[in-house]
Amino acid sequence: MVLSGTEADIINTVARLKEATKDQIRRKVGFSPEYIEFLCRYLVRKGYLTFSNGRYSLARAEMKTQFTEEPKIDKELIKEIVNEAVKEISGELKKTASGIKIKTGFEFPVEDESLALESNIDKIGAKVEKEKSNIDRLIQLFRKIKKKGGRDD
């Protein structure tokens, strides 16, 4: 399998750190946490990485020689990790995370992995229940309120 540049970057990062959380990988490689997680899961499925206790590591030890072409000690990354640890201890990280509202609408591409499964679920069908609807009144009232002020979910 030919790896993309980002996938190779992820493996390099994991090889250098021996074990890395999703956030550590993201800070080194870039992109959103969702996209990094997506790629990591893909690399786990393809047998490059393993995932345990929230950390990724190389699935095969010999891969280290294949991917660790960069200097073995990455001072910048170490500095970043130490800074993060200090922030975590002081609680600063949590404050920053909760204080910022993400406004961009990132679309996360999701494959339908269920297509690969064999199942009789559709043949049997889901459990179906019915109830007499009183929903018109609820919808009208909700629309009226939304028109007046809007709902901010």
Add this chain to the structure above:
Amino acid sequence: MTKGNKEKEIECLKAEMQKGKGVDIGTVFVKCAYMEGEEIMFRSERNAFFEVEYSGFTKKIFDESKIKYIIKDDKFYVVGDAALQFANMSNKETRRPLSKGVISPTEKEALPMVELLIKSVVGEPRYQDEIVYFSVPGEPLDADFDVIYHIKTVEGFLKTLGYTPRPINEGLAVILSELADKNFTGIGISLGGGMVNVCLSFISVPIFKFSLIQAGDWIDQQVASVTDEAASRISAIKESSIDLSKEGGLNKIENALSIYYKHLIEYVIEHIKQEFNKIGGMPSMADPVTIVLSGGTSLPNGFSQRFKQILDQLKLPVPAGSVRMAAQPLRSVAKGALVAASAEEVKL
């Protein structure tokens, strides 16, 4: 406007209201609500699976007996209600694609399983880009994880199916379903298996919303550990026979369930108090705040009375009004999501 035009408008409005779907993506069940004529239809599936040994014969028997299964990588999984029955028979635990309200990080099979279960319940969109509101948990106060990955994954999957997905907080969905008589003002609490979700809303605008990971599964695990039973068995007893209004004559399991239910209720109320204190006051409300309870963990007989008793002891920083059960506690999240979806679909 003439009478004929008005009638036409009502007919159009009714037709528009048939559009849209609401989905409750819970740790224990996935449930979808949609309108069909004058009725709301609910399609649901238990979110659990259990691995059994594979053979062609087993598959044939399962097909004939209408036991739902999934085959993945040569492994054979019973899914839905039957998974719970199989687990109970072998005194083992079912596996869950969702854990603590979100896609389980420890289950390798989780994502395709969730996708299949959602697909079987939600079905194809009835027209391109049909709006579907899906329930999402609030940020957990008692756990160190966020819900972003879960939301984005479900959203992306519904989009793949051809829907226009929109997230709605689970507690708010309960309010939309149950508190129209209070102008969607009050506290909606959804007590599920993996999470308790709470939302305080003022005329449909959330003031605070949060989740807690001490919920139904937590009760099962605690009771299982003190009674030396499997959590799946405790869950089955909890769902079928526990009566919280009974004071005496309880067996060991019932007694333990009663203790942990009390603990859970107190835990939820203390967190609500804490959130009230954080916002430092309330929007001016003419009436005391109504609390509505829903979800599978709220089902035992006597649950709302016990909640009220403990609330009276602990007291909120605002006047509390009635504590009431949702009309259909297992359907209110999906129904509330449907209200939001249909309201958005109505273009008139």
